[in-house]
Amino acid sequence: MRLSAEARVGLVILLGALILSYMTFTVGGYRFGREAGYRLYALFDTVAGLDTKSGIRVAGVGVGKVETIALQDGQAKVALRIKPEVKLRKGTQAAVRATGLLGEKYIELIPGTGEGFLQDGDTMAESERVADLDRLINQFSTVAADIKTVSASLREALGTEEGKQSLKEIVANIRELSRNLNVAVKDNRENFTKAVANIQEASASLKEDLPKLLESLKHTSEKLDVIATKVEKGEGTLGKLVQEEGVYNKLDSALEGLNSVTKKLEKGEGTIGKLFTDEKAYDQITTTLEGLSNAVSHLERFKTVIGFRNEYQFDSEKNKGYFSLQLQPREDKFYLLELVDDPRGRVTSTTTQVVGVTGAVTELKTDRQLKINAEFGRRFSDVALRIGLMENTFGLGTDLYLFNDALRFSADAWDFNSNDPLNKHVHLKGTASYSFFKYLFVQGGYDNLINKKLGTGFAGGGIRFEDDDLKYLVGSGALRMK
Amino acid sequence: MNWLERIGSKTTKFIEEIGRICLLFLQALKWSLRPPLGFRNILKQMEEIGVRSVPVVLITAVSTGMVLALQSHTGFKRFNAESLVGTVVALSLTRELGPVLTGLIVAGRAGAAMAAELGTMRVTEQIDALSTMATNPIKYLIVPRLLAGMLMLPILTIFSDAIGIAGGYFVAVKVLDVNPVVYMRRTTDFLEFDDIFGGLLKALVFGIIIATVSCYKGFNTEGGAEGVGKATTGAVVLSSMLILISDYFLTAMLF
Amino acid sequence: MGEPMIQLIDVYKSFGDNPVLRGATLTIERGETMVIIGGSGTGKSVILKHIIGLMKPDRGKVVVSGKDLATLKERALDELRKKFGMLFQGAALFDSLSVWENVGFSLRQQTHLSDREIKQLAVEKLAGVGLRGVEDRMPADLSGGMKKRVGLARALAMEPEILLYDEPTTGLDPIMADAINELIVEMKRRLKVTGVAITHDMTSAYKIADRIAMLYQGKILQVGTPDAIKNSGNPIVHQFVTGSSVGPIKTV
Incomplete structure (x- = not known):
């Protein structure tokens, strides 16, 4: 069988395409459009x-x-x-x-x-954190150190006979004391939480709640006062204990040890000490206020990209410029607004019959025009689809992203029913762009693919800034203005 | 002239040549964007560069795949990891050996032919004749070869990838008795689309290199039949060298 | 005489350290056939390549039908080249194309005619240079004289206003050479084209030329009718046209 040159070339290309698609689908990890599942x-x-x-x-x-x-x-x-x-x-x-x-x-x-x-x-x-080795070892060593201090102090305290006796009472007392403390702490925490909640509701009502807050603080300190006086008076075993200095000292260190154990155990609910100072309340108020101001600037959650780019058209030897603004409220959804300075925005043609030449000679006249792109886009994995206004007419487009979005292939189609005889086909454009730094990219492609007289290859590049860069730029600009 | 000067002037010449080749490429690129493109010419070159290279590319790829399987099996056997042979064969073929070997073979086959043909056209004034007939020689002669090279090299590389993996599979499964299911799973699990696509991008660049260098050498032929011979050798040597050099940078950039 | 068609004004050109043209000045008028004579390697071909814009002068100007070639952009130059037809020394036929495809090459590139129409026109052009039934052969199968004729047919395909001949009779036997000379004369009579030929074959020069220019050491030494050149008092011209190895032109 003898195949024509066309058939042979076609066969090889077709086979290549088949093998490639088979390979890409078997290796998985890559699907056109939405992935399965x-x-x-x-x-x-x-x-x-x-x-x-x-x-x-x-x-x-x-x-x-x-x-x-x-x-x-x-x-x-x-x-x-x-x-x-x-x-x-x-x-x-x-x-x-x-x-x-x-x-x-x-x-x-x-x-x-x-x-x-x-x-x-x-x-x-x-799910519950699986114990990872590092964390476990860390925790064990601190706990072990604490236990060591406690047991050492206890051993000393228990060394004397009288100590042994009083310890029993001490323990009972401590139990009572800690219960009292717990109640005090609980009362306070509730009040604080209430106050903070009020602040969150509205900063206006803060003024009204403040006296209440102060009141409960006063209440807390009063309670503490009572406890302190009791201790001072030597009421109960605890009081007696305070009088006897030797035991007191030993007990002090034992208490310290215990304290650090309970502190660590209670760390999940916040430290007791902190609650008694204003620091915590202050912290919470600050974070609440910060959150409020964040909520006001809701726009911050948008990802915004601003860019300029230029395309040099080989055929007309003119430049086509773009200013673009992209708003991206979600990872897979974006709005694209662009101003296009099109050197061949308006095309008019005149046809003249020249003597001695077969056929008519058509001359094209093009004028610069400012056009608008307003597109809505959805992204599915590595592919994005766009629809909307392209150069003032309805248009569709698609992008394929590769290598972590560094390489992008785009195809656009618009101007589906143009009246001009020289521009009568749909306007097709293919672009490949590669960003080699964060802000810079180069691109090339073919514009107006099937309108022969107006078709042209182009090459160019541009810059783009994402919102973080913008914030920095705006911020430093503002600083300089100050 | 002492040896130091000689090295210096050789280096300058080399850099100069690379510069001219790049300029020629840019010019060809510019012309390739101006319609109309001679479809018939492109097709002819696609057959010359692509179709006629298929047999030799297939033979090279299948033996490379088989040797790779054989060699890596020896190593992996010591770790009881024979199934990883599939991974090694697939990754090295798609990322590296497929495009590079295809590039070298096409440089030797089609690149040499290209340089010889254009060289002959230069010394018999056929290229001048084109200009006098208001036909740009770059557009008429280089653009079709460049486009054909850019298109056919990736396609040949796909063939080479596929047949190489098949060769590796044959040796591993039929000769070395590796579990075929595990072998294929190891192949597909670790191979990613970017590996294949990166290899194809490399091949595209190699296609550009082969076509541009060979056309450059042919276009700048001087001195009759002997000059044509020199141009041919020069085209193969320079494009092979550039393929290997650019391969390093492409690998660093792409992967 | 008529208006100037081609003007070389003080053209300098050197290749590396080797100056080839050193202030060549020559005017060729519309409708005449100018033959440039000179020894081998004196730059006759270089002049021809300047006229059609394949080379650009280092200094000086080349003006063709009022346009300075150096100022023309690629496209305008191609437009101007459509007025030219050139017959190369070795005919420079495209090896990969058949005879009719060679002759119809410009037609295929520049017009939208169908292959059938192009072939028909090519056959006509081939008949015009005395060739019949060779249109489907490949250039490699042709003799030297036939190649030249095909080359001439190709040069005539676009009906040019200016025909350039690079050594039209070199490498041909005397009878074939004379046939080519006849063709050149006939082209001029029939098509009223301006012709520029370079040669060192004096028989050919006398036969086809309206005027002859002698190129020596990068300059035009003398321009005149064939008779004036034949009887030139200039010893250099005299030595060249009489073909003597004795005289001011050094052979070694």
């Missing part, structure tokens, strides 16, 4: 060692892969892509585990027993 989120205190594409297992069986890892309020927010056939009950918890002491990290899901199943977009809780 559904997405769950999990929050962790730490995901050290975990990477995107790390495995997810239920009872050791692989059920998906980690899609993204992001930081949210100081915690790690991990997006998990779960295979569609895997159903997880509500209450499922997640934990970061390792395959061995040195093995790679993966996420183990501990199935819940709740009613119904987790849906796409749900967030899971982190």
Whole structure:
């Protein structure tokens, strides 16, 4: 069989495309458009060692892969892509585990027993922290040191006969004292919480609540006063104990030891000492106020990108400029506003018949025009789709992102029903752009692909700033103005 | 002239040559963006560069895949990790050996032919004749070769990747008795789309290098039949060298 | 005489340290055939390449139908080149294309004619230079004289106003050379084209030239009718046209 040159070339290209698509689909980890399965989120205190594409297992069986890892309020927010056939009950918890002491990290899901199943977009809780070796060793050593001090002091206190006797009473007394303290502390905490809650509701009512707050503070100190006087008067065993100096000293150190133990035990609920000072209250008020001001500037949660870019058109030897503003309220959703300075914005043509030449000669006249792009976009994994106004007409576009978004291929189509005979086909544009620094990118492509007279290749580049950079720029600018 | 001066002047010449090649590439790029493109010419070059290189690329790739499997098996056997042979074969082929070997082979085959053809055209004034007929030689001669190289090298690399992995599989499973299921799982588990795509991007750059260097050498041929011979050798040597050098930088950039 | 078609004004050109043209000045008028004579390696081809813009002068100007070539951009230069046809020394036919594709090359590149129309035109052009039934052959299968004829047919395909001949008779036997000379004369009579030929074949020069220019040491030494050149008092010109090795031109 003898194949034509066209057929041979076509065959080779087709075979290549087939093998490539087969390979990309078998290696997995890459799908055009939305990936199969559904997405769950999990929050962790730490995901050290975990990477995107790390495995997810239920009872050791692989059920998906980690899609993204992001930081949210100081915690790690991990997006998990779960295979569609895997159903997880509500209450499922997640934990970061390792395959061995040195093995790679993966996420183990501990199935819940709740009613119904987790849906796409749900967030899971982190399961109880599995003791990790470092933390355990650390805790053990501090606890052991404390116990050592306590036992040493106790041994000394118990050395004398009379001490032994009084210790019993002391212990009883301490129990009573701590109960009293506990009550006092509880009262105070409630009052503080109430006050803080009031502040959060409205800073206006703060004034009214302040006296109350002061009142309860007074109340607390009064109570403490009572306890202190009791101790001073030598009432009860505790009082007696204060009189006898030798025992007192030993007991003092024992108390100190105990105190540090209880402190550590109670650390989860906050330290007692701190509650008695104004520091804590002050802290809470400050954070509340900060949160309020954050809420006011709600826009801060938007990711904003501002950019300029220029395209040099080879055929017309003119420059096409863009100013663009991108608002991104969510990771997978964005709005794109652009001002386009189009050197061939308005196209008019005149046709003249020249003697001696077969056919007419058509001359093109182009004028510069300012145009507007306003597009809405959704992003699915590595692919984004855009729809909206492109150069003042309805248009569609799609982007393919590769290498952590450094490389982008875009295809756009707009101007579907133009009247001009020379520009009658839909306006197609293909662009490849590569950003080599954070702010700089280069690009090239072909504009107006199927309108022969107006088609042109272009190359160019531009700069872009994201909101962090913008804040810095604006901030330093403001400082300078001061 | 002492040896130091000689090294100096050689280096200057080399850098100068690279500069001219880059300029030629930019010019060709500029012309490739100006329609109309001679589709017939591009097709012809695609056959010359691509289709005719398929057999030799396949043979090279399959033997490379087989040797890789054989060699890495020896090492991994000592750790009882024979199944990792699949990973090594797949990764080294897609990321490195597929594009580089394809590039070198095409440089030797199609690059030499390109330089010889254009060199002959230069010394018999055919290139001048093109200019006098208001046809830009860069557009008519280099652009189709460049586009064909850019398109066909990645496609040849896909072939080479696939057939190389198949060769490795054959040796590992049929000869060395590795569990076929585990072998394939190790291959697909660790291979990622970026590995394949990165390799193809490399191949694209190699295609550019081969076409541009060979055309440059052909275009600048001087001195009759002997000059054509020199141009041909020079094209193969220089494009092979540039492929290997650029491979390092591409690897550092892409992966 | 008529208006100037091609003007070389004080053209300098050197390759590396080797100056080839040193102030060559020559005017070629519309409709005439100018033959430039000179020894091998004196820069005759270089002059031809300057006229069609393949080379740019280091100094001086080349003006073709009122346009300074140095000021023209690529596209304008290509536009101007459509007025030219050039016959190369070795014919410079494209090896990869058949005879008719060679002749119709410009038609295919510059017009939107179909392959059938192009082939038909090519056959006509080939008949014009006395070739029949060779259109489907490849250039490699042709003799030297046939190649030259095909080359001439190719140069005529776009109906140029100016024809350039680079050593049209070199490498041909005397009879074939004369046939080519006849063709050149006929082209001029029939198509009224301006012609520029370079040669060192004096028989050919006398036959085709309206005027002859002698190039020596990078300058035009003398311009005149064939008779004036034949009877030139200049010893250098005299030595060259009589083909003597004795005289002021050193052979070694």
